[in-house]
Amino acid sequence: xxxxxxxxxxxxxxxxxxxxxxxxxxxxxxxxxxxxxxxxxxxxxxxxxxxxxxxxxxxxxxxxxxxxxxxxxxxxxxxxxxxxxxxxxxxxxxxxxxxxxxxxxxxxxxxxxxxxxxxxxxxxxxxxxxxxxxxxxxxxxxxxxxxxxxxxxxxxxxxxxxxxxxxxxxxxxxxxxxxxxxxxxxxxxxxxxxxxxxxxxxxxxxxxxxxxxxxxxxxxxxxxxxxxxxxxxxxxxxxxxxxxxxxxx
Amino acid sequence: xxxxxxxxxxxxxxxxxxxxxxxxxxxxxxxxxxxxxxxxxxxxxxxxxxxxxxxxxxxxxxxxxxxxxxxxxxxxxxxxxxxxxxxxxxxxxxxxxxxxxxxxxxxxxxxxxxxxxxxxxxxxxxxxxxxxxxxxxxxxxxxxxxxxxxxxxxxxxxxxxxxxxxxxxxxxxxxxxxxxxxxxxxxxxxxxxxxxxxxxxxxxxxxxxxxxxxxxxxxxxxxxxxxxxxxxxxxxxxxxxxxxxxxxxxxxxxxxxxxxxxxxxxxxxxxxxxxxxxxxxxxxxxxxxxxxxxxxxxxxxxxxxxxxxxxxxxxxxxxx
Ligand SMILES: Cc1cc2nc3c(=O)[nH]c(=O)nc-3n(C[C@H](O)[C@H](O)[C@H](O)COP(=O)(O)OP(=O)(O)OC[C@H]3O[C@@H](n4cnc5c(N)ncnc54)[C@H](O)[C@@H]3O)c2cc1C
Numbered sequence: 138x139x140x141x142x143x144x145x146x147x148x149x150x151x152x153x154x155x156x157x158x159x160x161x162x163x164x165x166x167x168x169x170x171x172x173x174x175x176x177x178x179x180x181x182x183x184x185x186x187x188x189x190x191x192x193x194x195x196x197x198x199x200x201x202x203x204x205x206x207x208x209x210x211x212x213x214x215x216x217x218x219x220x221x222x223x224x225x226x227x228x229x230x231x232x233x234x235x236x237x238x239x240x241x242x243x244x245x246x247x248x249x250x251x252x253x254x255x256x257x258x259x260x261x262x263x264x265x266x267x268x269x270x271x272x273x274x275x276x277x278x279x280x281x282x283x284x285x286x287x288x289x290x291x292x293x294x295x296x297x298x299x300x301x302x303x304x305x306x307x308x309x310x311x312x313x314x315x316x317x318x319x320x321x322x323x324x325x326x327x328x329x330x331x332x333x334x335x336x337x338x339x340x341x342x343x344x345x346x347x348x349x350x351x352x353x354x355x356x357x358x359x360x361x362x363x364x365x366x367x368x369x370x371x372x373x374x375x376x377x378x379x380x381x382x383x384x385x386x
Numbered sequence: 387x388x389x390x391x392x393x394x395x396x397x398x399x400x401x402x403x404x405x406x407x408x409x410x411x412x413x414x415x416x417x418x419x420x421x422x423x424x425x426x427x428x429x430x431x432x433x434x435x436x437x438x439x440x441x442x443x444x445x446x447x448x449x450x451x452x453x454x455x456x457x458x459x460x461x462x463x464x465x466x467x468x469x470x471x472x473x474x475x476x477x478x479x480x481x482x483x484x485x486x487x488x489x490x491x492x493x494x495x496x497x498x499x500x501x502x503x504x505x506x507x508x509x510x511x512x513x514x515x516x517x518x519x520x521x522x523x524x525x526x527x528x529x530x531x532x533x534x535x536x537x538x539x540x541x542x543x544x545x546x547x548x549x550x551x552x553x554x555x556x557x558x559x560x561x562x563x564x565x566x567x568x569x570x571x572x573x574x575x576x577x578x579x580x581x582x583x584x585x586x587x588x589x590x591x592x593x594x595x596x597x598x599x600x601x602x603x604x605x606x607x608x609x610x611x612x613x614x615x616x617x618x619x620x621x622x623x624x625x626x627x628x629x630x631x632x633x634x635x636x637x638x639x640x641x642x643x644x645x646x647x648x649x650x651x652x653x654x655x656x657x658x659x660x661x662x663x664x665x666x667x668x669x670x671x672x673x674x675x676x677x678x679x680x681x682x683x684x685x686x687x688x689x690x691x692x693x694x695x696x697x698x699x700x701x702x703x704x705x706x
Contacts, residue, residue: 304565
């Protein structure tokens, strides 16, 4: 089995967002970069399939030079190969999907694994787009995955319940928290990864379908009001305010 | 024209779909708006006329009884092409978020997820959407011929604006689908999904144990809400499923009222709920960061405050 895992480098979830000069992007100063947490579940699932069934796991990232950290880490965790598809950030999920699909096309991957969304851009779109561009099946937000020779069965977070999706391979699966518990890299793995090479390829030239024209911070919420009195009084006051002042009940 | 992919639930158009439809009506001015329904039965779709649909397009058939991402994507993309629509909207529901990106790729269209504001600029959509889980907002300008966006529930208003709602049907394309929903396990008891809920009562580590979530359920029942949780509560092994988690690694919610009980207000939790219209915090620590966000704060013991709130709410019969 051949498995492709797409990884995205994103700002750490603790990051305080500052807007860069120009007003359209994140100020990268002081940002700590990590692998998008959902992608860690995707990689872990790929590695578990490799251990259980024997598979070749290739990781791929669309990004700039610094994204090699994420790929290096994936090698330390047990990926067989890692590929950087060099490209600059466009803020367009379709452009990223096209670059990934152009790379994956014709390489015979049985599974293409993603996190269900990349932290930051929060589109949750690239996996499904790649599935469409490659003309293969998809299951998003997957919390349990079983694969056989030519089919898969996935449990996904659907509308107010768990949906069981069955389909044929090849397939795109996007991982949700709960799918597995990602491992940590061992010292041995980290040392071995240092010696491996990360393949670098220019990402396919694509035209963006959209562009970010402004990045702004949400307005600060007005100073709130603390309610006095004992529990019963506080409860009464609160319901009164919610009903008559905020008008939300 | 703008085409709006609408979903039916229990024979009624979902509120989140009506919001998308209303927004399309608002954006379109005099230009036509069509509402698209896809399923084994589209009974209930006629209500779309009241919310601004000039046309109601139905794609109906037994093959559409269960959700297949690739088949539904083909149906929706075909409808966009058949109607010559330049923009496609749908609600950011679990199904909408699953299918719309796939449709966008099929149409070589840009896609903006969970938008909170829309405009037409020079005939093309411009969207504002939360990024970094709501810590910032991006304005995105589409350049593609067709533009696709999913609208975040509870942000746009569903406003009546009666139009003709002329019914048309389109055939089910003969697509050999590759994946389909076979069964639905553990139905959430008919409870609303958190992302669509109007009122959320959420609990954190301060609840001390899973059984105490009953206090939240009682209040939620009394005011017509659903229960959510912080990650600490989900991870504590109290039997609270991850589907109830609010935050950066859980659900991003946008209710009109969010009541945070025994939740400190960590940055990753706030990321998931800061888009709420009105926030109430109940916490015994006056310095808890959640108070910085809260419109109304109660410094106190939730084990005393919650039962009082439920009692008072019941007395007022607030459940809708
Ligand atoms: C990568 C990453 C992703 C994360 N994603 C999420 C996420 O999606 N969602 C999320 O919620 N967290 C997330 N977290 C975790 C987050 O950092 C916090 O640890 C978590 O939100 C804390 O939950 P809490 O507020 O319930 O618990 P605590 O921080 O322990 O707060 C408990 C609060 O309860 C109050 N309290 C205790 N007893 C009472 C009482 N009797 N009456 C009233 N108040 C009381 C305390 O004063 C305290 O403020 C993430 C963390 C990381 C690193």
